[in-house]
Amino acid sequence: MAMISLINVNKWTPSSRTLRQFFGHFPSVELARCLKYKSKQACLHRMAGLILVEDAAKKLFDSSCASHHLTRDGTGKPKVSSLPQFQFNLSHNGSFSVLLAFKDASTPCGIDVMELDSSSVPSPMIDSISRKFSAVENLYLNHADSTESRLFRFLRIWCLKESYLKAIGIGLSIPLDSISFQINSAKFSSTEVEGDTRLFVNEVEQELKFTEMVYENHLLTACSDLKVKTIDLNILHVIDPSDFCENYSVKYNSEAEIDEFVSNYMQKQ
Ligand SMILES: CC(C)(COP(=O)(O)OP(=O)(O)OC[C@H]1O[C@@H](n2cnc3c(N)ncnc32)[C@H](O)[C@@H]1OP(=O)(O)O)[C@@H](O)C(=O)NCCC(=O)NCCS
Numbered sequence: 001m002a003m004i005s006l007i008n009v010n011k012w013t014p015s016s017r018t019l020r021q022f023f024g025h026f027p028s029v030e031l032a033r034c035l036k037y038k039s040k041q042a043c044l045h046r047m048a049g050l051i052l053v054e055d056a057a058k059k060l061f062d063s064s065c066a067s068h069h070l071t072r073d074g075t076g077k078p079k080v081s082s083l084p085q086f087q088f089n090l091s092h093n094g095s096f097s098v099l100l101a102f103k104d105a106s107t108p109c110g111i112d113v114m115e116l117d118s119s120s121v122p123s124p125m126i127d128s129i130s131r132k133f134s135a136v137e138n139l140y141l142n143h144a145d146s147t148e149s150r151l152f153r154f155l156r157i158w159c160l161k162e163s164y165l166k167a168i169g170i171g172l173s174i175p176l177d178s179i180s181f182q183i184n185s186a187k188f189s190s191t192e193v194e195g196d197t198r199l200f201v202n203e204v205e206q207e208l209k210f211t212e213m214v215y216e217n218h219l220l221t222a223c224s225d226l227k228v229k230t231i232d233l234n235i236l237h238v239i240d241p242s243d244f245c246e247n248y249s250v251k252y253n254s255e256a257e258i259d260e261f262v263s264n265y266m267q268k269q
Helices: 016-025 028-035 040-061 123-130 135-142 147-168 241-247 255-266
Strands: 002-008 070-072 078-080 087-093 096-102 110-115 179-182 198-201 208-215 218-225 236-238
Touching (some): 002 040, 002 218, 016 241, 016 255, 040 087, 040 241, 078 087, 087 147, 135 147, 135 179, 147 179, 147 208, 147 218, 198 208
Antiparallel strands (some): 087 096, 110 218, 208 218
16 A cells, blocks of 8 residues: 655644644654754754654554654665564655655655746756756657746656655665656646656666656655556645644653754744
8 A cells, every 4th residue: 555645844833832742752863863954944844754754654554653763774764663564755845745655665665756946946957967867858858848848847857766766775876867767748737647657777677666746836756666556646645743743742852852952943944
């Protein structure tokens, strides 16, 4: 079973009660990671990620406090050590933090989200990054008939590559142009899900499924196993982070630690 859940961090202004519940509940090493980010939005993205992991562990395995068993491998990919079958991946961009999860550890699992916003990816950046794309991808990119369509096509290729790299968990160690996507549909609407994009690595087709969808002006791309059937807009769960904090009131950190975390958070812009 596939699960995609998301939190709109731009709609989350945690009250002081929610902040105290949040900073009381999660492991201090993870809280320090969230608070390392300078901007409030980046910090909220990471805080939302912790909530999404706990929420998915609860829904898929009926397991509480999964974040207390979070470990990261040498590349930074997180796992929950107490739930070996729990396969998940997170992505943060624009308004959203998004999680893709499966109950089966052998299923490849990668997700990427990007806001469809031209100001975040100016044309010179597209020109420079696309030099590392494959010839087939550049053909697709260069057939765009407007600036808006070029941005959409660029972000499609970007999210496809990221979701793949994140599924196999190797970050940047493969040359980007050896990963080549064959995109069969020029575009798709916000009510459709695109599922027939194919991937070739060093010209060998990969047995992976790529699911692309647009949700509230963000592109979401999931990389999974071919046998995973039901990834569509209907399986998106929108999580209310304040509700989550209200219901998960197990407290691990001391009042003094909570004070310090809250004060650190309040200083962010
Ligand atoms: C982490 C990485 C894999 C993605 O980073 P990113 O795009 O900045 O960030 P995203 O928001 O999509 O994902 C961040 C999440 O990925 C997860 N993650 C971290 N390292 C990971 C890895 N090696 N593999 C898979 N997932 C990873 C984490 O859960 C992280 O969220 P968290 O910090 O809240 O736990 C990045 O290090 C990277 O190397 N990306 C490849 C860049 C690239 O060449 N892209 C080509 C596109 S054309």
